Structures are given as structure tokens and as C-alpha cells.
Amino acid sequence: xxxxxxxxxxxxxxxxxxxxxxxxxxxxxxxxxxxxxxxxxxxxxxxxxxxxxxxxxxxxxxxxxxxxxxxxxxxxxxxxxxxxxxxxxxxxxxxxxxxxxxxxxxxxxxxxxxxxxxxxxxxxxxxxxxxxxxxxxxxxxxxxxxxxxxxxxxxxxxxxxxxxxxxxxxxxxxxxxxxxxxxxxxxxxxxxxxxxxxxxxxxxxxxxxxxxxxxxxxxxxxxxxxxxxxxxxxxxxxxxxxxxxxxxxxxxxxxxxxxxxxxxxxxxxxxxxxxxxxxxxxxxxxxxxxxxxxxxxxxxxxxxxxxxxxxxxxxxxxxxxxxxxxxxxxxxxxxxxxxxxxxxxxxxxxxxxxxxxxxxxxxxxxxxxxxxxxxxxxxxxxxxxxxxxxxxxxxxxxxxxxxxxxxxxxxxxxxxxxxxxxxxxxxxxxxxxxxxxxxxxxxxxxxxxxxxxxxxxxxxxxxxxxxxxxxxxxxxxxxxxxxxxxxxxxxxxxxxxxxxxxxxxxxxxxxxxxxxxxxxx
Amino acid sequence: xxxxxxxxxxxxxxxxxxxxxxxxxxxxxxxxxxxxxxxxxxxxxxxxxxxxxxxxxxxxxxxxxxxxxxxxxxxxxxxxxxxxxxxxxxxxxxxxxxxxxxxxxxxxxxxxxxxxxxxxxxxxxxxxxxxxxxxxxxxxxxxxxxxxxxxxxxxxxxxxxxxxxxxxxxxxxx
Numbered sequence: 030x031x032x033x034x035x036x037x038x039x040x041x042x043x044x045x046x047x048x049x050x051x052x053x054x055x056x057x058x059x060x061x062x063x064x065x066x067x068x069x070x071x072x073x074x075x076x077x078x079x080x081x082x083x084x085x086x087x088x089x090x091x092x093x094x095x096x097x098x099x100x101x102x103x104x105x106x107x108x109x110x111x112x113x114x115x116x117x118x119x120x121x122x123x124x125x126x127x128x129x130x131x132x133x134x135x136x137x138x139x140x141x142x143x144x145x146x147x148x149x150x151x152x153x154x155x156x157x158x159x160x161x162x163x164x165x166x167x168x169x170x171x172x173x174x175x176x177x178x179x180x181x182x183x184x185x186x187x188x189x190x191x192x193x194x195x196x197x198x199x200x201x202x203x204x205x206x207x208x209x210x211x212x213x214x215x216x217x218x219x220x221x222x223x224x225x226x227x228x229x230x231x232x233x234x235x236x237x238x239x240x241x242x243x244x245x246x247x248x249x250x251x252x253x254x255x256x257x258x259x260x261x262x263x264x265x266x267x268x269x270x271x272x273x274x275x276x277x278x279x280x281x282x283x284x285x286x287x288x289x290x291x292x293x294x295x296x297x298x299x300x301x302x303x304x305x306x307x308x309x310x311x312x313x314x315x316x317x318x319x320x321x322x323x324x325x326x327x328x329x330x331x332x333x334x335x336x337x338x339x340x341x342x343x344x345x346x347x348x349x350x351x352x353x354x355x356x357x358x359x360x361x362x363x364x365x366x367x368x369x370x371x372x373x374x375x376x377x378x379x380x381x382x383x384x385x386x387x388x389x390x391x392x393x394x395x396x397x398x399x400x401x402x403x404x405x406x407x408x409x410x411x412x413x414x415x416x417x418x419x420x421x422x423x424x425x426x427x428x429x430x431x432x433x434x435x436x437x438x439x440x441x442x443x444x445x446x447x448x449x450x451x452x453x454x455x456x457x458x459x460x461x462x463x464x465x466x467x468x469x470x471x472x473x474x475x476x477x478x479x480x481x482x483x484x485x486x487x488x489x490x491x492x493x494x495x496x497x498x499x500x501x502x503x504x505x506x507x508x509x510x511x512x513x514x515x516x517x518x519x520x521x522x523x524x525x526x527x528x529x530x531x532x533x534x535x536x537x538x539x540x541x542x543x544x545x546x547x548x549x550x
Numbered sequence: 551x552x553x554x555x556x557x558x559x560x561x562x563x564x565x566x567x568x569x570x571x572x573x574x575x576x577x578x579x580x581x582x583x584x585x586x587x588x589x590x591x592x593x594x595x596x597x598x599x600x601x602x603x604x605x606x607x608x609x610x611x612x613x614x615x616x617x618x619x620x621x622x623x624x625x626x627x628x629x630x631x632x633x634x635x636x637x638x639x640x641x642x643x644x645x646x647x648x649x650x651x652x653x654x655x656x657x658x659x660x661x662x663x664x665x666x667x668x669x670x671x672x673x674x675x676x677x678x679x680x681x682x683x684x685x686x687x688x689x690x691x692x693x694x695x696x697x698x699x700x701x702x703x704x705x706x707x708x709x710x711x712x713x714x715x716x717x718x719x720x721x722x723x724x
Contacts, residue, residue: 249680322682
């Protein structure tokens with residue numbers, strides 16, 4: 030089977046490799062300030078945007094049409110006509126599997142064979158994800174979508190290397206350590222899957238992939254079908270099929286919904302009996318095609334379990350004030366909408382230049398698992414940066430121009446004078462005042478010597494009128510945080526010297542999130 | 551066959567080109583041109599079946615909640631009285647900050663919800679559910695010719711093995 034004299038399989042390998050390189054390049058370019066040519070001309074979350082499962086879950090769950098996700102529906106249309114072409118040609122995780130198979134073959138390991146008995150698991154997983162979506166939830170199960178999963182793996186592994194500034198991993202009892210730990214478990218899952226792949230090729234695609242199951246439901250009646258009129262039953266195709274779609278007892282029978290259109294069977298066939306051509310899609314159950322039949326009890330059981338789990342997903346942490354510490358990236362949707370649109374892909378964390386975005390663990394409830402949380406103690410949100418917004422594939426973080434960054438609050442800082450050294454010991458500090466990008470902190474009048482902070486030149490002098498501070502002096506002693514000006518960037522909390530009791534005097538909270546500020550932009 | 555290959559290529563190209571151009575499209579959840587005061591939920595648009603989501607105001611919004619937010623009042627000398635100064639209030643040096651709360655023209659939090667979108671996952675679930683249906687299997691009526699029988703013989707018909715996989719050595723015959 031060839032196109033213009035070139036075997037279709039080779040064309041597929043070229044296309045698949047090119048797309049994988051594109052994906053890897055986009056992942057690499059997902060970092061501040063997004064000024065590379067690639068990041069400016071191609072959406073860095075391109076592959077997540079053409080993911081139909083992401084589109085279905087987000088748009089269905091939020092009841093909102095998100096235009097950038099409508100391309101996922103195009104992928105659905107392609108699958109309806111041509112089958113699981115996405116899995117064999119586009120999916121970056123599939124490309125990794127194929128490359129791994131190529132290496133494994135070099136060592137003489139034969140890992141193509143029949144699928145395990147539990148290969149229908151992916152359909153039940155898909156059913157559970159869809160039940161959650163129907164009730165407006167994005168469950169952490171969406172993390173098993175292959176594009177989301179592999180993006181997350183890349184973000185978790187490459188995260189420290191993609192930043193311009195030095196960032197340390199969250200360790201010990203620092204905030205969101207559990208989230209970082211769980212993020213490493215993503216990597217552990219990846220390694221486990223790859224080791225299982227050594228035994229059974231594309232085990233993820235065969236048994237786990239919910240996106241594969243979604244596309245398989247449409248591929249059942251696809252137009253592009255395998256033909257085997259001249260088959261001599263050598264079973265070479267059965268043994269070479271990476272997804273075990275071809276029957277091992279009768280090579281003429283294959284399961285269309287498991288076929289990823291890799292054309293390996295056509296290439297391997299010694300008598301050129303294998304080829305693909307359009308056929309009546311309604312004859313899915315003819316002698317050349319078998320269909321996947323689900324176990325009714327397992328399907329209904331899974332759906333019912335997901336139904337029961339929906340309210341449990343809404344359980345939040347019982348720790349008092351936990352929700353106030355759940356600070357989302359700037360311009361994130363309101364919490365319920367955010368949780369319904371965040372797919373836990375980790376793109377925002379990859380893009381964040383300061384590393385303030387960390388994955389949430391279970392400290393904020395199961396529903397928030399893996400979602401991005403700002404950790405001001407680690408780092409503040411960078412002024413003039415909207416990288417997380419640009420990277421977000423689902424608009425869970427609303428798109429906004431940099432100059433509008435402070436139009437709405439991400440949260441509010443709370444000042445506790447009991448932890449401020451200027452109150453407890455009467456010493457000069459004013460670090461929080463100095464670093465605040467929006468002048469949201471009111472401070473006591475008078476002058477304090479501070480030759481290194483010339484930013485705040487204006488203040489109220491001894492006469493009570495507003496005047497320029499003497500050279501080398503600056504007003505000091507914070508009094509309160511202006512609610513309508515503070516944007517919750519966490520700069521004050523991060524800069525606080527934490528001398529008193531080892532606690533910051535400024536604590537960023539999610540209070541006032543999504544409320545407009547009075548800052549003119 | 552060439553048409554099929556061409557169709558695959560064209561479909562993939564369209565998909566990628568469309569994806570690249572996606573940013574040029576207007577998002578359905580773009581902010582409304584002139585939303586009401588963001589602190590209050592906007593009035594429902596005229597579109598049937600759609601409702602607008604807007605950010606909710608805090609329990610004690612705006613400046614009224616200042617006292618509860620800043621802990622500075624714990625110290626008697628730190629009240630926002632004569633001793634304090636608000637640099638943002640009318641400083642006028644850079645014109646950056648103003649306390650008069652205006653209505654922002656930019657409001658990404660306002661978007662229209664349409665319940666019809668919920669049919670997307672419902673339809674997908676129905677598609678999965680179709681796999682519950684039992685499909686009667688047909689048996690091939692074609693008889694195998696002699697060559698086929700020959701190849702089936704060496705490929706190990708019914709034994710789930712093929713000529714690619716050598717038979718396992720029996721015990722004691724290493």
C-alpha cells in the first residue's frame with residue numbers, strides 16, 4: 030500500500046515523528062515570556078486543543094462553547110470517517126510507544142500479541158469521565174487522557190529546566206509538598222506503563238486510554254476499512270499489529286474500533302492482501318469485522334459508581350480557612366467554574382516563570398487535586414506576565430492582555446502586625462511596601478532612612494501635607510492593605526523577612542477573587 | 551486507495567491549520583461588550599436558554615471590608631486615622647491608581663451558559679452505551695482453497711500462534 034510510490038507506513042512515520050517534534054517543541058517553548066517564534070505563531074497547547082475528550086468534558090461540563098476547543102470536534106469528525114487516525118498519526122503518547130517498540134524490537138523482544146482480557150477497561154473509564162462531565166465536574170480521571178497525561182509528565186519533568194530563573198522543588202513541609210509528590214507519582218505511572226509496554230505493545234492504547242475509547246466508539250462505523258480478499262492466513266499481520274486488533278485465529282477478522290490505521294499490517298503482508306479502502310460503514314459486523322461488546326454489568330456499575338462519586342468530589346478540606354489559601358492564578362475563572370474547566374495538564378505550571386504555581390494535593394479536597402495553586406511563600410506572581418493564561422488550553426485561566434493583569438483581583442493580602450517587626454520591635458523594614466507592584470499597602474507617615482528603595486517618593490510629611498520624601502528616606506510601617514487595590518500577587522508575603530515567629534506578616538488569601546480593582550489600566 | 555491516503559492527508563492538514571488559526575477566532579466566552587457592574591450579576595441576556603455568569607461580590611465588598619481584612623487595628627496606634635496615609639488616593643504623580651470604582655470595560659468573567667452543551671457528554675455516553683448491544687456474528691461461508699489451507703497449517707490455526715513465534719521447546723529437550 031503506497032502513496033506516490035512511498036509506502037503509507039513510512040508516510041505515517043514521517044507525519045507522526047514531525048508532529049511529535051512539534052509537540053516537544055511547543056512544550057519546550059511553554060515558558061515566559063512566550064516570545065519565541067513558535068510560541069507566537071502556534072498555540073503552545075495545540076495538541077490539547079484538538080483533543081476531543083477535553084472538548085467534550087469541558088464544554089459539556091461547563092455548558093459553554095469554547096471556540097478554541099471546537100477543533101476537538103473536528104477530530105471527532107475525522108475519526109467518524111477514517112477511524113482512530115488520531116491515535117496512530119497524531120497522538121504524542123502513541124509516538125512514544127511506537128518509538129519504544131522500535132527500540133525494543135532491536136533487542137529482539139516480541140511484544141505484539143493479543144490484548145489482555147481487561148482491554149475493555151478504557152470504555153468503563155470513559156463512561157465514568159463522561160458521567161462526571163454530565164454533572165458539571167472534571168474529575169482527576171481526565172488526567173488519564175493521553176495528551177493531558179503526557180503533557181503533565183513533560184511539565185513535571187521538564188518544569189525546572191524550562192525556566193529562566195532558578196527554581197527549587199517543593200520539599201519537606203513547605204506548602205503543597207503533597208501536590209509535588211503526587212506530581213512525581215504521575216512520572217511513576219508513566220514509567221510503569223512503559224515497562225508494561227515492553228510485554229504488550231501500546232498497552233495504554235489497548236486498555237487504559239479513555240480518548241482511545243472515545244474515538245473507538247466512533248470508529249466502529251468508520252468508512253475506511255481493512256480489506257483482506259487475498260488473505261493466505263499466515264497471521265503475520267496479527268502478530269505485527271501493535272494494538273492487537275487483528276484476530277489471531279482468523280487474520281481476516283479484525284476489530285475496527287481497535288485499529289489505529291498504522292498500516293503496519295499492509296506493510297508486513299507477504300502477499301499484499303492487506304489494504305485499506307472505503308466500505309459500507311453499516312456492515313460493521315460482517316465476517317471481516319468484529320465489534321467490542323461491553324459487559325453490561327460492568328458498564329452500569331462503573332456509571333453508577335461515578336454517579337455516586339459526584340457529590341463526594343465536591344467535598345472540600347475540613348481544615349478551617351483552607352479555601353482562603355486556595356489562591357488561583359490571576360484571572361482564573363471563579364472556583365466552581367475553574368474546577369469544571371481545569372484539566373490538570375500542568376501547562377500553566379510549566380509556563381510560570383517564578384514557580385509560584387504548584388499542583389494542589391489533597392489539602393484542598395479531592396476535587397482540587399493536581400490543580401494549580403499559587404504559593405507566595407515560594408515565589409510571587411511576576412509583574413507583567415500572563416504566560417499561564419496563554420498556556421491554558423481550556424480558558425480555565427481567562428485570556429487577558431498583560432496591561433489588564435491587575436484589572437481583577439486574584440486575592441487579597443492580609444496584614445498581621447503581630448508578625449511585623451516594625452510593630453513588635455519598632456525596627457525599620459517596609460519590604461512589603463517596597464515590592465508591592467500596585468501600591469496597595471498604606472503605611473504610617475513620617476520618614477525612615479532607606480537609601481535602596483527610591484520607588485515610594487511621596488508621602489505625608491511632618492506638616493501633614495503630601496510632599497516628596499527627603500533623599501535617602503522613605504515612608505515606612507505598613508498599616509493596612511487596600512482591598513480595592515491589592516491584586517493578591519503575593520509579592521508582599523514573599524518579601525516579608527519573617528523575622529517574628531518565622532511567620533510572614535503579610536498573608537495572601539483568595540478573599541475578593543474575581544472582584545474588579547480600582548486600578549486604571 | 552490514493553483517494554483514501556489523500557483524504558487522510560487533507561484531514562490532518564485541515565486539523566492542524568485550523569488549530570493554528572484557532573487564536574484568531576472569537577471565543578464564545580469572550581466578555582460581553584458592555585457588562586453591568588461586575589460586582590453584581592449581570593442581567594440575563596435575551597438569548598433563550600442561556601444565562602450569564604458573573605463574579606459574585608464578597609460578603610462585605612469594596613472598602614467596607616477593609617477593617618476585617620487588615621489586622622492593623624490590633625495595635626492601637628495603627629488605625630487608619632490621622633497617622634495613616636493612602637498613597638493611592640489622589641497622589642496624582644503617575645495617575646496609576648484611583649479609588650473611584652469605575653466599571654471595567656474588560657471583564658472576562660462574563661460569559662453565556664447554554665444547557666444544550668450538556669448533550670455533548672450525554673451523546674458520548676450513549677455512544678459508549680451502544681457497545682452494550684449484542685451483535686449477531688456471521689460466519690464466513692467461503693471455503694478456503696488449497697493454498698490457504700497450506701498457509702493456515704504452518705501458521706498454527708486455532709492455536710493462537712503464528713510462524714513468527716517459534717514453538718516452545720518441550721520439557722527435557724533443551
